[in-house]
Amino acid sequence: MHIVVCIKQVPDSAQIRVHPVTNTIMRQGVPAIINPYDLFALEEALCLKDKHGGTVTVIxxxxxxxxxxxxxALSFGADDAILITDRAFAGADTLATSFALASAIRQIQKNMPVDMVFTGKQTIDGDTAQVGPGVAKRLDMQLLTYVSKIVAVKPEASEIVVERRxxxxxxxxxxxxPCLVTVLEGNNQMRFANMPNMFRAARHPLKLWNREEAGIADDDIVKIGLKxxxxxxxxxxxxxPKSERAEMIEVESGDPKDMAVxxxxxxxxxxxAVEKEIAKRAR
Amino acid sequence: MTDAAPAKKKRKFELDPKLAGYKGVWVFVEHERGQVHPVSWELMGEGRKLADMLGVELAGVVLGEPGEQTRRFCNEAMCHGADLCYLMADDILKDYRNEPFTKGMTDLVNAYQPEILLLGATTQGRDLAGSVATTLQTGLTADCTALTIDPDNRSLAATRPTFGGSLLCTIVTLNYRPQMATVRPRVMAMAERDASRSGRVIEHPLGMVESSIITKVLEYIPDAMQDKPQLAFADIIVSGGRGMKKPENFQLIWDLAQVLGAEVGASRPVVQAGWVDLERQVGQSGKTVRPKLYIAAGISGAIQHRVGMDASDCIIAINNDPNAPIFGFATYGIVGNAMTILPALTEAFRQKLAAVKKAG
Known part of the structure; x- marks a missing residue:
């Protein structure tokens, strides 16, 4: 079984700070992480590989x-990894992104058929949840979104049963x-990277694909990136800011009780209306 | 990569004449188990405004099984502001499935050519929107918080939080039709129902046979309502954030919520730390709420959180940092230690309730 997992590198939102005066994001020094939702997809793929054997390719x-x-992702146990990178992809919205990813997956299929594509339910920076469905449509794969549980996969029957939220x-x-699954969070936990995989990940020859290597012809430049x-x-x-700032509650005593009252x-x-709502609860 | 392309130089925009035939605003009427999702009526209210700005008709789109139920949904769509409804009724559409719904919606768009198509940002709406937009090769803006018409070019201007959530951006889809957008439940106010309204229903066939559809629904397991928090529709919410410092302190949030019969909410860092359930996350990547009263303790008020709750009627914010952004939009602000102020509030509310009870 061959599973392709689409992941995205995102800034760690927990560490993003907003400039107190200009109210803009301070991007400098914000560490990049794998989109947390994608880790659920990767772990699910690795679990299926543990069970059924096969290959997990991350792109x-x-x-x-x-x-x-x-x-x-390699250190967690993925077998192969492909970075699709080209200036021509810059400025892509979700439609252009799904075109590029679908094209790259078609290239992967030329070497080894792909049974399933996994993605996270959405990214934490874009929050759109659109790229997964887009890739499925372009590859003419069955689409299963918000999958909370993979109940059964029967590779010999080419069949999958899932619970979808x-x-x-x-x-x-x-x-x-083949089908594309967007995996819901919370039903698994990413395994720890083991030593052999960490060494392998560091040495693994990563594939870097530019536009042409991702299978995008010159004629299709208008379908990627900004264009x-x-x-x-x-x-x-x-x-x-709202027309008025909050009315600040200050009491002379500084006593929380007085503030509350x-x-x-x-x-x-x-x-x-709030008083009425609360009065309702007394009955 | 960004989720939308950066702005180009401003120049006069002219719509491709081929696209000029696209007219009207459509709202996808989402339903499951015989119930229309409230987000559809919220969108209908917003769609009405857009249609009036453009001087065009507002239509509901109902896909479902033949019979009285889908007819009733069409009728309800008119009561909530639609001028007409497109109805596609087929046994294949009994349960939501991506493939037939995508084909149905795509066919309707190609046949009747709306300029704007709005869907709820629910599991069903997002599944369908992404598929339809890709099939039609058009632009889709997800999770919008405001929609309006750009007077310069009559295009849909959709506003949503952008990268990291600390800024907002307005996105347009210029030379593509329809312009698609999803909006999350509770972001827009629900349209008023007017039972006297009516309109015409246009039926269109799906043109598929069941045997051609690969995905089958084996079963539908409804949620047990009682153990799932119903945050989106709660009238009172007590929320806690990172400022609660320790998971044990979150008990103070639960205590106040219990006295008030309120739901408990939380900001993303607290959910990520595992202090509370994901279902309780309020904000851009959680739930959008619009309660009568929202109490926020130890929440700084980053835009991520704010977009999920600033439609609340009254917001009481407690934070030890007098410069916390939440004081810029809350109704009442208390600077201080949430660990001492929360119990005081709990006690004050308890006394209020006792007084009401006594008064009968």
Missing amino acids: TMGPPQAEAALRK AEGGVQLLKTSL GSPTVVSKVFAPT TVLSKMFTRFP
Whole structure:
């Protein structure tokens, strides 16, 4: 069984700081990590490999520094890693990104058929959850999003059964391979990298694919990067503060009890609906 | 890579004449187990505004099984502001599945050519939106927090938090149609229902046979409602953030919530640290809420969190940093130690409740 896992290198949001005066992001020195949601996809792929055997290939599209994310994935146990990197990809929105990734996966398929493509449910920097569905459509693969559990994979029957999170419940779905699965968080935990894999990851000859190597012909340059992106950012701005700042509750005594009583009485005067809501709970 | 391309030089925009035939605003009416998702009516309210700005019609799009139910959904769509409905009724569409819904929606768009298509950013809406946009090769802006029409070029201007969440960006889709956007539940206010409204229903066939569809639904397991937090629809929420310092201190949040009969929320760092369940995360990558009262303790108020809760009617913020951004948009601010202020609030609310009870 051959599983391709799409990952993305993202800035560690826990360490992003906002400039207190200009309200802009201070990107300097923010460490890059593998998108946390993608780790659930990678772990799920590695579990299937443990069970059924096979190969796990990780791919990412990004700048040359994204190599670090791929080496990390190798250290967890992925077998091969491909970095799709070219200036021509810069400025891609989700439509252009799915074109490039799908094209690269088609190249991978030329060497070894791909049974499944795994992605995280979304990234933590873009939060769009669109690239997975886009790649599935372009590869004409069955799409299984928000998969909370892989119930069974039968490679010989080319069949997979999964639980998919829907709005009010869970759908139990059966489909045929090849398929693309976006894996929901929380149902597994990334394994620790072991010593042999860490050594292997450091030495592994990473494949670097430029546009042509990713299978994108000259004619298709209009489908990648900025040119291939229908959406355009027309403006970026800091959120406007609400018309008024918070009314600060200050009491002479500095006693929390007095603060609590003060804020409640102010609130009930100005927001009778809140007082009503709370009164409801007394009954 | 960014999630959208950076701005180019401003120049006069002219729509490709081939696209000029795309007219009207559509809202996908999402339903599951006989219930329309409230986000559809929230979008209908927003869609109405956009359609009026453009001077075009607003349509609901209903895909589902034949029968009284989908007819009723069309009728409800009109009551919530639609001028007409496109209905695709087929037994194949009984349960949501990506393949037939993508084909259905794509066919409808190609046949009737809307300029704007809005969907809820739910598991169903996002699954469908990404597939339809790719099939149609058009632009899609995810998880918008505001929608309007750019007066210069009549295109949809969709605003969403951008990279890292500390800034907002407005995204347009110029020479592609339809312009697609998803909006999360509770971001927009629900449209008023007007039972006297009606409109026409246009039926269109799906044109698929079940045997051609590879993915099958074996079973649907509904959630047990009682053990899942219903944050999005809660009237009172007490939330805690990193400023609570230790997981044990989070008990103070639970205590206050219990007295108030409130739901407990949290900011992302706290969820990532495993102090509370993912279901309770409020913000850009969690839930969007609009309660009557939101109490935020030890939450700095980064835009990530703010976009998920600033539609709350009243916000009480407690933080030991007087410069915390949350004081820039909360209703009431208390500078101090949440570990002493929370118990005081709990006690004050308890006394209030006792007083109400006594008064009968």
